[in-house]
Amino acid sequence: MNTEEHVIEVSDLRRVYGGGFEAVSGITFHVKRGEIFALLGTNGAGKTSTVEVLEGLARPASGTVRVLGHDPHRERSAVRPRSGVMLQEGGFPSELTVAETARMWAGCVSGARPAGEVLALVGLTGRTGVRVKQLSGGERRRLDLALALLGTPEVLFLDEPTTGLDAEGRRDTWNLVRALRDGGTTVLLTTHYLEEAENLADRLAILHEGRIAATGTPAEVTAAQPSRIAFELPEGYFPGDLPPLDALGVCGHETEGRTVRLRTRELQRTATGILVWADRAGVALRGLDVRSASLEEAFLGIAREASNSPAPRTEQPV
Structure with a gap:
């Protein structure tokens, strides 16, 4: 792989649920190696439905998806050891301590690095003996991130990574994500914090009703407003x-x-x-x-425009 290769490739992706509801309506985008790419959108825009396909948790109704050159669902064994996933809610056993949880998860990861190493990365060294149920919401998110990093992933999926974190914790997480990007990790991020996307993302796409309404760098998207x-x-x-x-x-x-x-x-x-x-x-x-214009203003403006005039179903630079 060279540094310009598309680590994630999505072409005309559609996701349809029972009853014929089309959550994702033919979207196309790509993510390069060593890039932070943010998927933004209001609730119901299709972010989670898209990311579940990228993570190999669901099949598309049509279209093609490639992660690290493989179909993440059919060739899961080729993709999973090289990727890390941070879900919105980890759901770890509440009675286990932080250290026990990390060791348990390490047993499920190929080539896991020492648990203490990843706990130090997210600032949980002093909480290793604390039970998961006693952690604050922000600390649980840090634990979720630590476990996503156990396998030194080449591509990292982060779903709302800083929910529940205070301002200092959010900044620390941003710095860690940037350091991962600078080390060559490709990051796909979903977030409701538009300031987070504006600060972190190299490029982003704004989804609206299952379609891509705009994509580009944060500066390009805001410049259109x-x-x-x-x-x-x-x-x-x-x-x-x-x-x-x-x-x-x-x-x-x-x-x-x-x-x-x-x-x-x-x-x-x-x-x-x-x-x-x-x-x-x-x-x-x-x-x-x-x-x-801020990214928030651009986001709201694009959502209003998209509501009045449906956007094309492919990647559209602003």
Whole structure:
């Protein structure tokens, strides 16, 4: 394998449940070696249905899926020893201690590294003698991650990895995932924390009603949404006193009292025009707030657009 090989390849994947409900409607995407790829979407968008196929837990209704060059369901024995899976809920015996759980799981993993090593990676060294039922929710997620790493996986599936973690624990997990990526591990991540995807993902796809609505780097996805500028008009000035907004690249605006909010796809041009106007008028713009769209805004905007106009069923760069 070379560093550019597609470790995960999905082509026209469909997943259909009893009664004919189509949870995944012909999606296509790929993930390269040493890449963190995030699958995002609202509840029911098809994330879990897609990941279950990638993990080999279910067959597709149609289409093809390859993980490390193999069909993960039919050739499970070729894929499983080289992959790690962190489910939303591990479901480990509550009476076992952390150390006992890790040792038990290590017995089910080919080429498992020492349990103490992976527990140290996730910050559980001081909790090895604690029973699973006594762990906090965040500590259980750390244990889930540790067990997914026992086999030094080439490809790692992380399903909501930081649920229940505090801010410090979340940052520590992010750093660990980045270190794994830098070491060559391919990571497929699902998360409801859009900040997490924005910070971690090299590329991402947003699913909506079983289809891919947008894909690309976080910067590419957010760049497709308007940036925002907000400020208060000085006393004695009105929106009509501003320069022509369409000439500044403004694509939408609203006012609330003396506050003006502008939307633009040309942030530098719009911001420059407003600031030059204020400078020439000799006024200060209080509450000035200039910002690019966040991934959350892009996510919500894409979901709204997709609801009004169904997206194509293949990978579509934004």
